[in-house]
Amino acid sequence: MPTRPTILKSLAGAALLPLALVTPALAQPAAVPSAPPSPSRAAEEPSTLCAPAGTLRGAHGQLAVVSICAGSGSPQFTVSAPASCRRAGVRVRYTCRTEGTWTAHRAGRTLADGTLPGAQEYPGPGTYDITADVRVRSAPAGVDLRGTVEATLTVTAPKAKPTHAVTVDRTTLRRNATTTLTYTVRRDSDEGDGSARLGLIGEAATGVRIATDDARCVNPLVGRYPSKTRLAHSLDCALTALQPGRPEKVKVRVTVGPDCSTVVSKLGYWVPRGQDLYTGGMLAGPMLTCG
Numbered sequence: 001m002p003t004r005p006t007i008l009k010s011l012a013g014a015a016l017l018p019l020a021l022v023t024p025a026l027a028q029p030a031a032v033p034s035a036p037p038s039p040s041r042a043a044e045e046p047s048t049l050c051a052p053a054g055t056l057r058g059a060h061g062q063l064a065v066v067s068i069c070a071g072s073g074s075p076q077f078t079v080s081a082p083a084s085c086r087r088a089g090v091r092v093r094y095t096c097r098t099e100g101t102w103t104a105h106r107a108g109r110t111l112a113d114g115t116l117p118g119a120q121e122y123p124g125p126g127t128y129d130i131t132a133d134v135r136v137r138s139a140p141a142g143v144d145l146r147g148t149v150e151a152t153l154t155v156t157a158p159k160a161k162p163t164h165a166v167t168v169d170r171t172t173l174r175r176n177a178t179t180t181l182t183y184t185v186r187r188d189s190d191e192g193d194g195s196a197r198l199g200l201i202g203e204a205a206t207g208v209r210i211a212t213d214d215a216r217c218v219n220p221l222v223g224r225y226p227s228k229t230r231l232a233h234s235l236d237c238a239l240t241a242l243q244p245g246r247p248e249k250v251k252v253r254v255t256v257g258p259d260c261s262t263v264v265s266k267l268g269y270w271v272p273r274g275q276d277l278y279t280g281g282m283l284a285g286p287m288l289t290c291g
Contacts, residue, residue, distance in 0.1 A: 046073040047157075053081065054149030056136060061088025062143045064096060064136040068150070070104075070128070071119070073157040075281065079104070080117035083136045085143040094143060100134035124159040127152060163189035164196065164242075166267050166285035173263070173290050178255040183285070185239060185267060186247040194242040196269040198250060198285070202233040208261035210235045212252045233261070242269075260290035 050069040057063055064085040071078035083096040103113040106128050112120040116132060130153060135146040165186045173179045185198055198217075202208035209232045210219070217237035219230040239248045254263060265285030273279050 046071065048072070049153050049155060050082075051151040051153055053130075053132065053151040054147065056134075056145040056147045056149075058143070058145050061090075062145055063087070064143060064145050066098065066132075066134060066136065066149045068102070068130050068132060068153070070130065070153050070155065072122075072155040075122055075160055076119040077104070077112055077122040078117065078119040079112075079114065079130060079132075081132050081134050081149070083134075085136055085138050085145075087138075087142045090142060092140065092142065094138040094140070096143070097137050097139065098134050100132055100146075102130055102132040105129045105131070122157075122159055125156050127154045161189075162283075163187065163192065163271070163281070164267055164269050164283050166198065166265060166283060168265075168286045168288070171286055171288050173254055173256050173261075173288050175256055175260060175290055176258055178253050180251065180253050181288070183250045183252065183265065184247050185242060185250070187242045187244055187269070190244060192269065192271045194240055196239045196242050196248075196267055198237040198239060199266045199268070200235040200252065200263055201265075202254070202263045203261040204231070204233045206233075206259040206261035207257045208233050208263065209255040210252060210263065211255070212237075212250065214250055214252075216240075217250065217252075254288065256290060262290075263288040 048069050048071055050067045053066045053068040055063065055065050062085070064083045066081055066083045069080045069082065079102045081098045081100065081102070083098045085094050085096045098116060100116045101113065102116055102118070104111050106123065106126050111123040114120050116134065129150065131148060131150040133148050137144050165188065167184045169182045183198060185196060187194070187196070200210055202210060212235060214237065216239060217235055219232060220234050220236050221228070221230050223229045235252060237250050242248050264287050267283040267285055269281050269283070271279050271281050
């Protein structure tokens with residue numbers, strides 16, 4: 001699993017784009033209640049907050065007005081940067097496409113980043129300074145600008161209480177050895193059901209192998225039928241009796257050679273509204289490293 005970037009990357013092909021002048025927007029925090037929500041207040045409905053972020057200008061009358069928007073009230077913090085654009089002297093109704101990267105800061109600390117549009121785990125309520133490196137292109141062609149914009153958004157939705165948890169009894173693997181580990185999967189919510197899938201995956205190029213005697217787990221099958229090839233560096237476990245007060249344990253063996261491999265884990269689980277298409281949740285488990 002790739003690690004999230006912690007710094008903004010330059011956009012591909014930026015050197016070929018016309019230089020855009022950026023006019024910072026006098027962004028105001030989105031309207032919110034003056035007092036913080038009380039602990040007894042019901043969870044807020046999901047919503048989208050937007051604020052002006054800046055104006056990009058080109059040398060030949062190109063202009064793009066960019067906003068930054070963030071989703072609030074759901075387990076994910078979704079950031080986008082919609083734009084409207086035009087060109088001086090051209091009577092064309094443009095549609096605009098925005099791409100790039102974003103970083104969210106709170107109290108001077110980087111809490112989340114990603115690509116546009118993109119989502120990360122919701123860090124919780126607060127005031128966020130969001131900076132985005134963007135490229136704005138129009139259809140039909142005529143506007144193609146890039147620059148950095150920023151806005152401040154205040155979100156008040158409380159962070160949802162976790163419904164599931166994944167822990168492991170150790171997080172360090174030994175080189176040239178087999179390490180036995182026990183994963184514990186816990187469900188703390190009365191909502192949903194007892195179905196969950198625990199997945200582990202190492203770095204294939206290192207030769208790491210993940211195995212277990214647990215009948216609920218298999219190494220994933222790959223290739224076209226009748227292929228019987230399985231991924232030795234990955235494990236998939238189907239848990240069906242996960243109940244509050246009754247955690248499930250899965251014992252695995254991880255064999256590492258001279259090349260170190262990290263092993264990451266994920267837990268997928270069901271939530272209410274079973275007939276809806278998107279009813280699942282995904283939780284990141286602990287990451288194993290070599291000692």
